[in-house]
Amino acid sequence: MTKRIGVIAVLLVAVLALGLAGCAQQPSASTAKVLKVGAETTFPPFEFQDEKTKEYTGFDIDLMKAIAKQMGYEMQIQSMGFDALIPALEAGQIDVIASAMTITEERAKKVTFSKPYYKSGLSIVVKSDNNTIKTFKDLEGKRIAVQIGTTGADEAKKIKDAKVREYNSTSEAFLELKAGGVDAVVNDLPVNQYYLAQGGAKDAKAVGEILNAEEYGIAIAKKNKDLADKVNNALEEIKKNGEYDKIHEKWFGKKMQ
Ligand code: ARG
Numbered sequence: 223m224t225k226r227i228g229v230i231a232v233l234l235v236a237v238l239a240l241g242l243a244g245c246a247q248q249p250s251a252s253t254a255k256v257l258k259v260g261a262e263t264t265f266p267p268f269e270f271q272d273e274k275t276k277e278y279t280g281f282d283i284d285l286m287k288a289i290a291k292q293m294g295y296e297m298q299i300q301s302m303g304f305d306a307l308i309p310a311l312e313a314g315q316i317d318v319i320a321s322a323m324t325i326t327e328e329r330a331k332k333v334t335f336s337k338p339y340y341k342s343g344l345s346i347v348v349k350s351d352n353n354t355i356k357t358f359k360d361l362e363g364k365r366i367a368v369q370i371g372t373t374g375a376d377e378a379k380k381i382k383d384a385k386v387r388e389y390n391s392t393s394e395a396f397l398e399l400k401a402g403g404v405d406a407v408v409n410d411l412p413v414n415q416y417y418l419a420q421g422g423a424k425d426a427k428a429v430g431e432i433l434n435a436e437e438y439g440i441a442i443a444k445k446n447k448d449l450a451d452k453v454n455n456a457l458e459e460i461k462k463n464g465e466y467d468k469i470h471e472k473w474f475g476k477k478m479q
Contacts, residue, residue: 257295259286260316262304262369264391267416267473268322269299281473282320285339286440288465292456303390305371308332311443318453319441322410324373334450335439336457339466343432344374345411347418349399350427355406357430367395367404373436374408392417399426410436412474 261269261282269280278299290297300316307319311333324342325335348355355361363383368375370388378386387404389395395407396417407414411432418428440457442450460466 255295256298257286257290257293257318258298258300258316259290260300260302260307260310260319261321262307262391263299263301264393265322265410265413266420268413269320281340281469282322282438284469284472285460285466286318286320288460288469289440289453289456292459293452303371304369308441311441314443317442317446317449322413322438323441324436325439326373329441332444333441334444334446335441336450336453338437338439339457340438342436342438343411343434344377344408344436345414345428345432346430347396347399347407347409347414347422347426347428348405349402350423350425352405352429355429358433360430361406361408364406365404367398367407369395369409372409373434374410377433378408396422396426 261278263269263271263278265280267280268282269278271277272279278301283299287297300310302310304321307316307321307323308329310316311319319333322340322342323329325338329335346355346358346361355364358377358381361378361381361384364381365385365387366378366381367387367389368378369392370390375386375388378384387395387398389398392407392409392413395404395409398404399407411428414428418426440453442453457466
């Protein structure tokens with residue numbers, strides 16, 4: 223008799239446990255909405271692959287994680303060439319672009335930009351022993367390496383007689399400078415600073431004034447008005463609740479106010 227009750231009790235517990243497990247799993251599986259984030263991931267400290275863990279990391283990655291979480295989404299990174307990002311967004315392969323993308327008039331014809339989330343600008347990197355290039359004007363007639371599709375590329379192409387070489391990644395542009403194949407790299411200032419701080423300063427240096435204040439925005443497809451509102455609201459929220467400042471401090475140190 224007691225044995226029977228024991229067996230029934232065990233069975234009951236098992237059935238209950240199974241039932242509960244079922245309940246616990248289903249809602250989370252169906253509510254986990256995924257936000258597909260496109261980025262060109264060789265752009266430290268904004269988006270790059272951690273050498274050890276192979277995971278994507280950087281300011282934009284942390285920022286998007288926080289924004290997605292605020293929106294009730296899980297984030298998934300899709301890495302691709304910088305010039306492939308807007309076409310992928312237009313084709314609906316990704317939901318947003320978070321790739322240190324400067325808000326420009328030209329791009330704003332094709333995509334909706336969020337409110338600006340980071341102030342930036344362009345700068346020049348040359349070899350340490352180069353004493354002839356000191357300003358953007360000195361780049362006339364020179365060989366310049368840039369990343370394809372970037373504002374750095376646009377700016378370099380405006381320079382008189384410059385021979386502009388476009389690379390898929392900024393790391394390739396820096397390698398070309400090291401190898402002596404070009405005289406300068408024109409690229410986003412914080413990325414140049416990070417490159418120099420991470421060892422690049424052994425044989426390269428930054429010169430010249432910062433060119434054109436630029437602002438980064440998150441890009442959303444024109445037809446996706448709802449999503450653009452959600453992203454802006456989430457961005458505002460993480461600015462209010464201190465999350466943005468935390469991420470900024472992690473990658474750039476304390477904000478100067
Ligand atoms: N800010 C520049 C632009 O929008 C360069 C961005 C490059 N970003 C990247 N993840 N590679 O053109």
